[in-house]
Amino acid sequence: MSKSNLQNAQNKLLSWYEIHGRKDLPWRNTENIYHVYVSEVMLQQTQVKRVLEEYYFQFLQRFPSFATLANASLEEVFGMWSGLGYYRRAKNLHESAKLCANGLPQDLKSLQKLPGIGRYTASAICSFGYHQSVSVVDTNIARVLARYFGVEDAKEAYLWELADGFLNHSNPTSHNLALMDLGAMVCLPKNPMCEECPLVGGCKGASEPHKYYKVLSKKYENKKLHFGICERNGKIAMKRSHDGMYKDMLELPNIETSFCEKDLLGTFAHAVTKYRLEVHVYSLDFIEEDILWIAQDSLHKAGISSMTKKALKLYNGTKIFREGV
Numbered sequence: 001m002s003k004s005n006l007q008n009a010q011n012k013l014l015s016w017y018e019i020h021g022r023k024d025l026p027w028r029n030t031e032n033i034y035h036v037y038v039s040e041v042m043l044q045q046t047q048v049k050r051v052l053e054e055y056y057f058q059f060l061q062r063f064p065s066f067a068t069l070a071n072a073s074l075e076e077v078f079g080m081w082s083g084l085g086y087y088r089r090a091k092n093l094h095e096s097a098k099l100c101a102n103g104l105p106q107d108l109k110s111l112q113k114l115p116g117i118g119r120y121t122a123s124a125i126c127s128f129g130y131h132q133s134v135s136v137v138d139t140n141i142a143r144v145l146a147r148y149f150g151v152e153d154a155k156e157a158y159l160w161e162l163a164d165g166f167l168n169h170s171n172p173t174s175h176n177l178a179l180m181d182l183g184a185m186v187c188l189p190k191n192p193m194c195e196e197c198p199l200v201g202g203c204k205g206a207s208e209p210h211k212y213y214k215v216l217s218k219k220y221e222n223k224k225l226h227f228g229i230c231e232r233n234g235k236i237a238m239k240r241s242h243d244g245m246y247k248d249m250l251e252l253p254n255i256e257t258s259f260c261e262k263d264l265l266g267t268f269a270h271a272v273t274k275y276r277l278e279v280h281v282y283s284l285d286f287i288e289e290d291i292l293w294i295a296q297d298s299l300h301k302a303g304i305s306s307m308t309k310k311a312l313k314l315y316n317g318t319k320i321f322r323e324g325v
């Protein structure tokens with residue numbers, strides 16, 4: 001690409017961002033690096049709308065700084081993360097806060113040594129937080145670049161090279177945000193709106209965008225889970241998970257079902273990551289495992305998954321009926 005074509009595309013992209021970009025997002029209007037970091041971690045697997053409406057402000061209100069986050073217990077952090085999913089993010093954020101009492105590092109390499117910070121998050125912090133001249137590649141930007149430069153099955157390393165070459169060093173932060181928004185709002189995975197795209201003039205993929213970005217259908221795994229609920233004096237028997245996606249969180253004990261089919265309270269469907277779960281919930285009179293007795297009304301503060309919440313809701317919904325029998 002010639003220098004003048006490159007500048008032309010960069011300018012069109014910035015002009016589009018001035019009019020259409022999501023410039024009012026709160027994490028784009030702060031110089032507080034902690035706020036930028038929290039937003040980036042929350043946005044890793046969650047939609048902007050959900051983060052904005054349910055988690056970002058609430059989390060910052062409870063933990064307004066690295067110090068307050070570092071001094072909180074992991075249970076409190078999980079409590080504020082409850083329902084957001086991918087709880088390892090919360091654990092990594094908490095661990096990073098403990099390591100960064102004096103603030104986050106300001107270079108890509110040092111940032112990537114912190115728990116849960118990979119190349120994307122490190123670049124996003126450097127670009128959006130520190131306004132450094134570094135490129136950023138997330139899934140939205142990768143899609144735009146692959147189509148614009150006409151690259152089939154592009155390897156990640158090559159996309160970072162393309163992003164470096166395309167970077168507008170006069171205004172790198174807005175350039176990266178503009179590419180991100182273009183991918184999220186115009187260059188969509190299934191139906192890109194090329195006629196509204198500022199890059200359409202030079203885009204190699206405009207005539208056949210799906211040649212350069214294929215929408216892969218997701219493969220799901222079906223699983224059955226069986227949870228037992230045992231209550232004593234208003235306290236519920238819980239276990240601390242030691243592995244898997246709910247590591248370190250409180251969850252209901254998994255049980256063998258052969259002895260208690262008659263105590264089945266109900267089932268519900270739950271989707272998480274690649275799993276489509278059929279969850280069976282049973283009432284237990286006794287429990288032999290090592291368990292923690294947790295008061296029902298303090299469970300939500302300790303951070304439980306939305307699947308556990310659903311199981312408890314089912315249990316409480318049937319309780320009146322069972323006690324009345």
Ligand code: SF4
Nearest residue numbers: 147187194197200203
């Ligand atoms: S012209 Fe179409 S395919 Fe090319 S970047 Fe824009 S929206 Fe994507």
